[in-house]
Amino acid sequence: MTKQSLVSVRDLHIGAITDSGREVEIIKGVNFEIAPGEIVALIGESGSGKTTIALSLMGHARPGCSIHAGTIRLGEHDVTAMSERRRADIRGTEVSYVPQSAAAAFNPSKRIMDQVIEVTAIHNLPNRSGAEARAVELFRALALPSPETIGQRYPHQVSGGQLQRLSAAMALIGDPKLVIFDEPTTALDVTTQIEVLRAFRSVMEKSDMAGVYVTHDLAVVAQIADRIIVLKGGEIQEEGTTEQIVNAPRHPYTKELLAAFDPVPHEAIATADGPDRAPLLEVDRLSAGYGSMRGGEPTAKILDDISFTLERGRNLGVVGESGSGKSTLARAIAGILPPYRGEVLVNGVALPASLGQRSKEQLRQAQIVFQLADTALNPAQPIETILGRPLTFYHGIKGRAREKRVIELLDMVQLPAALRHRLPMELSGGQKQRVNLARALGAEPQLILCDEITSALDTVVAAAILELLKELQRELSLSYMFISHDLSTVEAICDDVLVMYKGEIVERLPAATMSTEAQHPYSKLLVSSVPKLDTGWLAGLEQDPELIARFANR
Known part of the structure; x- marks a missing residue:
């Protein structure tokens, strides 16, 4: 360890036990250092x-893993x-x-302040009043609203972006020398992410603290890191300053990551149907x-008078901040949340409001x-059972034919056939999301409602999934409604975009020109x-501070 280093990792080897009991090496002789105040x-x-x-920097290994050497x-x-x-x-x-x-x-039954200062009690640091005063300082430094009183709320009473900053306050209150950030902005919408970063x-x-920032979002890395370590298969592929990695990468894998950051633009798929055809979704x-319900309306109204159409073979993006109503819209269309007014039509036929009232064919059409x-x-349940259920329910496929189709579905989403024997807890987040997509494909739908399906995926895998969705669309004549807070993803897969704010559509525009032709201030x-x-x-x-204040919902 050099004199000026805070962290020194030398020849680190971490192993794990596979499903079959075989021991494998997942970290293979990694070396790096971190200086005080440096973010890597x-x-x-x-x-x-x-x-x-x-996690190993805290001496922690996941279940089934252990530090073998180094x-x-x-x-x-x-x-x-x-x-x-x-x-x-x-x-x-x-x-x-x-x-x-x-x-x-966060524990949902305890007030935020009690949880943020808990570490000070565990380590016998300041007294409670001193710890609370330090917490309020951090709330203010992290640009949280009402820093003097926000600690008295419960976790469900703050937004996702606020809760993410409060978790940072919990980590910072003990004045650590090193803070590990594990994908802390992945689930946040873009405007909230800016504030958090x-x-x-x-x-x-x-505070001159050092940091380790784990992420697959290269644009975030470019804003916050001093240095980047590029990993693949448990080995370091390249290491350098952020400026050098972003602008002059040397390793082919680093170049692949950078290329995947800019998805291939979407090209509309021509359909053979005539101009008088009914839209797929209305x-x-x-x-x-x-x-x-009171007087025929719910106590908490989320969507208000939403109208749009989606043509067959075209894709519609829905963007907006957390709480704008994007996911509620998808649930209302799917019948999971029956709307109290208005209707949803597929192929010109009005669907019953509730999921339970829809026929098997109506359920199959929109997944x-x-x-x-x-x-x-x-x-x-093992993955084979999860994927097999829609095959039997919608198509009556059983036995060996079902097993064969399950393997085909896994292949469609780039997962190995052997994975069908595993339980969901044995899969990574990205693998689980691809299983979700495979399950929807098993119904052979015409429309797939995609609710942030690439938000948990790394850049390379997300780009591959987008290409897969396009390929499936060409082969199966699918249409997608794609809900996302990642505007580049929407541009890469969608023909048109709905911009939502507080349960209303404020603008509809072509995805390809969204960045240059947006007219609404939001x-x-x-x-x-x-x-x-x-x-x-x-x-x-x-950014215009009046706009930020006007649309603050974080």
Whole structure:
């Protein structure tokens, strides 16, 4: 370990036990250092070892994994040689962790302040009043609203972007020397992401803390990291300054990652049907919400008078911030959330409002792929059973024919046949999302409602999935309604875009010209908030403060 290094990793080997009991090496002799105050990004596709390496800096290994060889030094501590009890002593004070899912990091039954300052009680740091004062300072530094009182709320009473910053406050309150950020902005919409990135960078710079930033989003890396380590298959492919990696990559794999950042533009697919054909999907004056019904309307109205059409063979993007009503729209169309007014028509036929009232054929025509793969798959069933169910339900396929079709579906979404014997918990997030897509394809639908289906995927895999969706569309005459907060993804797969704000459509425009022809002020704010693969983009970003204040919903 050099004199100026805070972290030194030498010849790190981490192994795991496979399903068959075979021992495999997943991290293969990794070496790197981190200086005090330096932010280093770990990038690479799913399974490259990013999170495994980051967690090892705390002396932690996932179930089934263990550190086999090498040394990890953090300041004066030899993490690899410490007992688990000693490692627990430095977690929260010397090194801390900000998870990808802030919602999973908070106890819903406890107030935010109690959870943020919990680490100070565990390590006998300041007294409670001192800890609360420090928490309020962090809330203010992280640009949270009402910093003096937000700690008295419960987790469900703040937005996703606010909760992500609160999880950062929880990690920072013990004044650690090193903070590990594990995909902390992946699930955030673009305008919220800007605020969170600015807050993270500001706090880190002022406190001179070092950071490890795990992500597959190269545009985010370009804004926050000083140096980048590119990983593949548990090995370092390239290491360099952010400027050098972004502008002059040397390794072919790094070049592949950069190329995947800019998806191939979408080309509309011509259809043979005549101009008088009925649209595949018609949504007419649709209104939906949650809560008990009073006077024929729900107590919490989300969608208000939504109308649009989707032609066969075309794709429609739906963009907007968290809470704008994007996912509610998909659920209302699918019948999961029956609208209280308006109707949904497929092939010119009005569908019953409720899922339970629709015929098997109506259910088959429109399938939905959910954002949260973890909750969409039955954890007790193997993948073969999950994919086999729609084959039997819609098509009556059983036995060996069903097994053959399951293998074909897995191949369609670029997953190996052997994976069909596993349980969902044995798959990565990206693999689970592809299983979700395969399940929808099993019904042989005409329309697939895609709710943020690439948000959990790394750049290379997401680009491959988009190409797969286009190929499937050409082969199967599919149409997609694509809900996303990633505008570049929408541009890559969609023909037209609906911009939603607070349950209403504020603008519809062609996806190809969205960035240049957006007219509504909110659409312009969304477009300007999309990170560019430019290291100076965030520092030089200037947005109209009146627009930000007007559309603040974070």
